[in-house]
Amino acid sequence: MTTTTSSVSAAPHRAALSPLGLLTLLLGTALPMIDFFVVNVALPAVARDLHAPPATLEMVVAGYAVAYAVLLVLGGRLGDCFGRRRLFLWGVAGFGATSLACGLAPGAWWLVAARAAQGAASAALLPQVLATLHATTSGERRARAVALYGSVGGVSVVLGQVLGGVLVAADLAGTGWRAVFLVNVPVAAVAFGCALRSVPDSRAERPGRADLAGTALLAAALCALLLPLTEGRA
Template sequence: MTETGTITTPVRSAAAPPVLGGLGLFTVLLGAALPLIDFFIVNVALPTIGHDLNASEAVLELVVAGYGVAYAVLLVLGGRLGDLFGRRQFFLGGMAAFGLTSLVCGLAPTAWTLVAARVAQGAASAAMLPQVLATIQSATAGPRRAKAMGLYGATAGLSMVAGQILGGILVAADIAGTGWRSVFLVNVPVVILGLILAARAVPETRSQHPEPIDAPGTVLLAISLLTLLVPLTEGRAAGWPLWTWVSLALFPVAAAAFYIVERREDRGGRTPLVPPSLFSLLSLRRGLVMIVPFSIGFSGFMFVIAVALQRGAGLGPVPAGLALAPMAVVFFVVSLCGPRLVARYGTRIVTAGGLIQAVGVSLLVVTAWRSWPHLGVWELLPGAAVAGAGQALQLPVIFRIILSEVPPARAGVGSGVMITTQQSALALGVATLGTLFLSLASTHGMRDALVTTLLVQLAGVILTAALSLRLPRTIG
């Protein structure tokens, strides 16, 4: 109270912006790792799953494709829902659902039960993963954001390789007689830990101007991705029936309809599921174009090498998984140097990374041609290590480039678009390079099929390096 008897009212300060601390960053990166590990962890477990559940090759492909397609189709919607209702809330809900569906996968009594559980697991991943990047974009700034984005990229790349290694180890370990089921059951305790940490350390963020769900856009995006991914992943095993060609013919029609609807919403001042105006950002547009050939080659290689080493070279799950250990180790070490290299050399390190990866894939081609079928960790080490170094100089930086100009209010939409593009390309890699490899293996033998597939991947690596020349030299 003042001398005149009036009461002073303190000025209320504006609410402090959310801050993502070290423990919170670790937690969201854990959430980012789980879906990517699960996309690849089943590659080396498929033969055991097929034998145990008496599953045909077409059903086994659905175990992989069902997860990937559901994941890709729902990612942008997951990002939008996080913007609308709160990213922390959807991160927690998605992680809990991921743990539950992992448990169902691990207990699946039949192959079709496993396929259904994998589709549900992909949907849970789509609710969880977009919140990771959106939270980083909204709750960090400056050097902390650059470091967090670098760690996200390192986590993503390492998870894709580590998933395959971990899958081989778990299948061979046969923990408590669980066999292949452990590749899913291992998620449960990790999810419980993640939920405890997230409840304590992940701040709540959401868009300041949330928009309602774009139902027409959501449906048309789902139709577009389904008409492309389902026939490509299932066509070869099903014998390319008429429905696969009809579906592929519908894809450009659905994609054009999606674009027209989204452009109309955008011009009307509303926020569509995927705003076409978002692609006016040069960094996002060029980064997305690069992530497609990179991810197609990455996932295609991981699937093909798992099949080649087990069916062709006669390796067990552990040796087949450990053959990629040099790639994982080098990727992790080099990716830690990424932020400093970007600060010094800018985006030129992406071009350098592409050229280094091209050398590594070339070494793998020579090794496969000269040493087949005697392939193992030592034979593959030089090529895998060099390729891993090149990938580490590309992937984390490309992620940073794509989101560098996206405003925080559109963090969920931007991250959803990026991850959907990446996930669709990962699924395309398994479908296209996997189909090429398996088709050639039945007619020309496993060695020639592997060499040819690696040469196709090499062309994709060269394309990625060429596209990187058009990137802006610095990252905002």
């Protein structure tokens, strides 16, 4: 009697993304997007409390955006190489820690540095979301997941402005503007715990090399442009 052995595909098995995993990824997406807009409402209170001049307030906003823009591609490449779930977890943990540093900032330049670090954490976190959605879903489920991902960005613009105004006006436990950052800490902790349980790992089959020299050159160029524009008048 002859037996035939079916060939086994060499492609790796892809873990399916559960509803809780999708919710966790969307929560991770919303955190840095909301935080980009929520701080705008808090800037007048920051200026009064920390005696920050207008140029320093501009750096509070720009430091986050520049760090995010410079490190975004590098964050995606690192996720491809070392695992997107791992980078997502690092990004969420870093975002929570830097949010705490922002909320406890004793001075304006401390806040600027903490915001830049927060932007770096966002650059590690956000690229993993869309890559994980494409790696762990297919067909109609992927279309639905990507549509939800896109809608989170639009909602975050509005929610960030409203949430910032509510938190500053509420002055929870006397925290004032600091609440717009401190509120991220428990949310990031929840997202981290859910990601450990529900977000499957994935990585690129042929990851590209991280361009460290290019990243450093881009950072230097943007800083050389940004600093004169913000500090020049002062």
